[in-house]
Amino acid sequence: MPETQTQTKSAAGAPPKDNRERMLERAMSRHNYSGDALIEVLHTAQELYGHLTPQLLATIARKLKLPPSRVLGVVTFYHFFSLAPKGEHTFIVCTGTACYVKGAQALLDKLTHRCRCKPGGTSPDGKVSVAGARCIGSCGLAPAVIYDGNILARVTPEQLDAELDRIGVQ
Amino acid sequence: MTIEELEQLRIQEQERQRRLENRIYCCSAAGCLSSGGHQVRQAITEAVKAQGLDGKVEVCGTGCMGLCSRGPLVRSERDDRLYGELTPEEAAELVRASAEAEAKLAARRIDTSSPFFSKQLKIVLANSGKVDPERIQDYIAAGGYQALAKALTEMTPQEVIEEIKNSGLRGRGGAGYATGIKWELVARQPASPKYVVCNADEGDPGAFMDRSVLEGDPHRVLEGMALAGYAVGAQQGYIYVRGEYALAIQRLQTAIKQAEREHLLGNRVLETGFQFRIDVRIGAGAFVCGEETALIASIEGKRGQPKQRPPYPSESGLWGKPTLINNVETYANVPAIIERGAEWFASIGTESSKGTKVFALAGRVQNTGLIEVPMGTPLRTILFDIGGGVPEGSEFKAAQTGGPSGGCIPAEHLDTPVDYESLQKIGSIMGSGGLIVMDNTSCMVDVARFFMEFCMDESCGKCIPCRAGTVQMHEILERITKGEASMEDLDLLEQMAALLKEASLCGLGQTAPNPVLSTLQYFRQEYEAHIKEGRCPAGHCSIARAEEVRR
Numbered sequence: 001m002p003e004t005q006t007q008t009k010s011a012a013g014a015p016p017k018d019n020r021e022r023m024l025e026r027a028m029s030r031h032n033y034s035g036d037a038l039i040e041v042l043h044t045a046q047e048l049y050g051h052l053t054p055q056l057l058a059t060i061a062r063k064l065k066l067p068p069s070r071v072l073g074v075v076t077f078y079h080f081f082s083l084a085p086k087g088e089h090t091f092i093v094c095t096g097t098a099c100y101v102k103g104a105q106a107l108l109d110k111l112t113h114r115c116r117c118k119p120g121g122t123s124p125d126g127k128v129s130v131a132g133a134r135c136i137g138s139c140g141l142a143p144a145v146i147y148d149g150n151i152l153a154r155v156t157p158e159q160l161d162a163e164l165d166r167i168g169v170q
Numbered sequence: 171m172t173i174e175e176l177e178q179l180r181i182q183e184q185e186r187q188r189r190l191e192n193r194i195y196c197c198s199a200a201g202c203l204s205s206g207g208h209q210v211r212q213a214i215t216e217a218v219k220a221q222g223l224d225g226k227v228e229v230c231g232t233g234c235m236g237l238c239s240r241g242p243l244v245r246s247e248r249d250d251r252l253y254g255e256l257t258p259e260e261a262a263e264l265v266r267a268s269a270e271a272e273a274k275l276a277a278r279r280i281d282t283s284s285p286f287f288s289k290q291l292k293i294v295l296a297n298s299g300k301v302d303p304e305r306i307q308d309y310i311a312a313g314g315y316q317a318l319a320k321a322l323t324e325m326t327p328q329e330v331i332e333e334i335k336n337s338g339l340r341g342r343g344g345a346g347y348a349t350g351i352k353w354e355l356v357a358r359q360p361a362s363p364k365y366v367v368c369n370a371d372e373g374d375p376g377a378f379m380d381r382s383v384l385e386g387d388p389h390r391v392l393e394g395m396a397l398a399g400y401a402v403g404a405q406q407g408y409i410y411v412r413g414e415y416a417l418a419i420q421r422l423q424t425a426i427k428q429a430e431r432e433h434l435l436g437n438r439v440l441e442t443g444f445q446f447r448i449d450v451r452i453g454a455g456a457f458v459c460g461e462e463t464a465l466i467a468s469i470e471g472k473r474g475q476p477k478q479r480p481p482y483p484s485e486s487g488l489w490g491k492p493t494l495i496n497n498v499e500t501y502a503n504v505p506a507i508i509e510r511g512a513e514w515f516a517s518i519g520t521e522s523s524k525g526t527k528v529f530a531l532a533g534r535v536q537n538t539g540l541i542e543v544p545m546g547t548p549l550r551t552i553l554f555d556i557g558g559g560v561p562e563g564s565e566f567k568a569a570q571t572g573g574p575s576g577g578c579i580p581a582e583h584l585d586t587p588v589d590y591e592s593l594q595k596i597g598s599i600m601g602s603g604g605l606i607v608m609d610n611t612s613c614m615v616d617v618a619r620f621f622m623e624f625c626m627d628e629s630c631g632k633c634i635p636c637r638a639g640t641v642q643m644h645e646i647l648e649r650i651t652k653g654e655a656s657m658e659d660l661d662l663l664e665q666m667a668a669l670l671k672e673a674s675l676c677g678l679g680q681t682a683p684n685p686v687l688s689t690l691q692y693f694r695q696e697y698e699a700h701i702k703e704g705r706c707p708a709g710h711c712s713i714a715r716a717e718e719v720r721r
Contacts, residue, residue: 038471039454043413070472077473077630078454080413097376097570097606098532100620134457136414137378139532140201140238140539151204 087129092146096135099143183311193247198231201238213258233386235299238539285555298386306428309389317505330401336512338524343497346590355484356402359492364404373457374573377604380498384418388425394501407448457628476676519545523589533606564609572601575681577688597688614693616711619647625682636679651711653704
């Protein structure tokens with residue numbers, strides 16, 4: 001599904017390792033290594049590597065001639081950028097108003113309880129990442145959950161239980 | 171492409187479509203895709219192939235058709251029939267024009283003369299559901315880029331601005347500033363270069379209008395921006411889109427490429443001296459970037475923190491240059507105004523609010539989806555005639571407009587006409603167009619807490635009233651929903667609300683107290699029930715959950 005393309009691409013379909021460096025370099029040169037393009041470059045880096053490592057940030061800071069503090073400042077400001085690796089599976093619960101009215105909180109509670117992590121975190125065994133999302137625009141299907149890139153409509157806590165059992169979450 | 175060639179292309183494409191036996195439009199907006207729209211489209215495509223109808227029957231994707239709760243939606247051009255909740259097997263039947271197939275599909279047919287359709291008026295969404303957003307020819311055949319051609323050949327930039335001013339168009343992002351005056355301010359600036367920016371950082375939870383417009387009719391927005399560029403004297407435009415809107419981003423990029431190839435964007439637009447380029451900038455998930463100065467900072471690759479105004483972006487915006495910022499829906503109105511004239515546009519709506527407004531209708535309402543109504547339509551018409559009212563067995567409680575900056579409107583104000591001033595008078599705002607219906611299962615204190623939590627998370631942290639105030643207000647609201655608050659806390663809540671409104675730097679903090687104030691105004695008894703009696707009348711917040719556990 002389109003919503004999470006950028007997030008899921010990194011997990012499964014990441015390009016081969018050696019290529020990634022070159023692709024990141026190309027993204028930077030396309031913008032003439034301008035500091036203004038920092039956010040575009042970070043998007044590319046996260047797409048290629050899945051998450052942003054300290055080494056990656058240092059490289060970007062050096063090449064764009066920006067202080068490392070400015071790069072880290074931008075990364076931590078925006079929700080989209082992640083400094084930690086993602087789990088094998090991802091549940092994103094829409095917490096938009098329509099989903100809230102129709103019971104999204106119970107879904108989020110269920111997931112965080114079973115996976116023993118906070119929204120935005122990953123279960124201790126690295127199996128499942130749980131996140132809340134601002135409105136994903138599927139308000140007609142509320143409450144909605146994006147599970148590994150697919151939108152599930154009118155989700156119930158029982159459905160989540162069944163799926164968590166299936167993928168072997170204790 | 172010259173203007174003659176544009177006209178030729180329009181006629182050619184119209185002819186081509188007329189020669190087809192049928193054209194089947196499958197809704198490919200996010201709502202229908204997530205209810206199985208992709209499989210339905212595939213089934214129809216395969217059925218067309220299997221029956222040897224290639225070249226006679228065309229299957230195409232299209233933008234949001236509106237009635238998302240009945241998705242996946244499919245429209246058959248031949249008899250102009252709309253079908254909903256189709257399974258792939260049923261959808262395949264659509265291809266055949268037989269009495270048998272018709273009988274099978276009768277139950278899936280949606281009556282397009284019902285109030286959901288008849289009470290709407292579509293300007294911004296005119297093409298949504300009628301053109302393939304991935305083909306520029308479709309947009310051109312529907313009269314697209316004619317407004318740009320008209321402006322470039324028959325009008326001076328000043329005349330374009332006058333037309334927008336006379337139309338009475340106001341900003342659709344929420345604040346409602348007069349669009350024509352904004353354009354004039356930028357046009358008058360001596361500095362150059364100038365920039366045109368489209369704010370597509372639709373952040374309100376429960377709002378998906380801009381996304382639907384971008385996904386369903388991206389060329390309309392591009393044309394609107396090009397017209398703005400011509401009017402104010404800019405050669406470069408940026409569309410700042412939320413990173414979450416991957417499909418919208420992809421469609422926009424496709425549309426820009428197509429328009430550049432046809433010389434409708436780029437150097438020498440339509441072989442005239444006008445040049446205009448548009449680039450997409452992808453947001454990274456920060457609600458505050460919907461604020462114009464924060465959005466500018468984000469385009470410049472910085473933390474999206476707002477700046478003090480003045481200077482306004484019209485004077486000193488992107489890279490310190492004069493910058494015009496409008497919302498997606500505002501730009502989407504522009505081509506229609508230039509083509510059909512200011513007088514036509516001004517004849518729709520009310521005295522001070524002209525034209526139409528797109529709403530994303532969601533929550534506890536029968537027909538959820540995307541609608542467009544003339545300004546001044548009473549809320550009751552929108553919620554009960556178009557929306558079909560609340561589900562059976564429940565009772566309407568409130569309608570929420572304006573997201574975290576808006577308010578809750580109770581049943582007693584249902585006859586309020588929807589326009590900028592009337593909504594403000596009853597403690598809410600027009601906002602960008604999210605319209606959420608709540609029934610007796612929604613706890614209004616918890617609703618206020620929900621929005622305050624949102625603002626607390628999204629506060630950028632630059633100014634103290636917003637950074638610390640939202641945390642304090644959220645804490646009080648949380649205590650109320652847990653039954654641990656006292657009546658003094660209500661006074662404190664009101665004091666804090668006044669402080670945030672007065673002292674915050676940008677719109678986020680200034681409007682963050684609105685949901686609290688409007689629920690306090692209309693549903694004070696619910697707050698008091700939580701505090702004095704330790705119970706939740708709606709049975710839907712922490713108190714209620716704790717009670718359930720006890721039982």
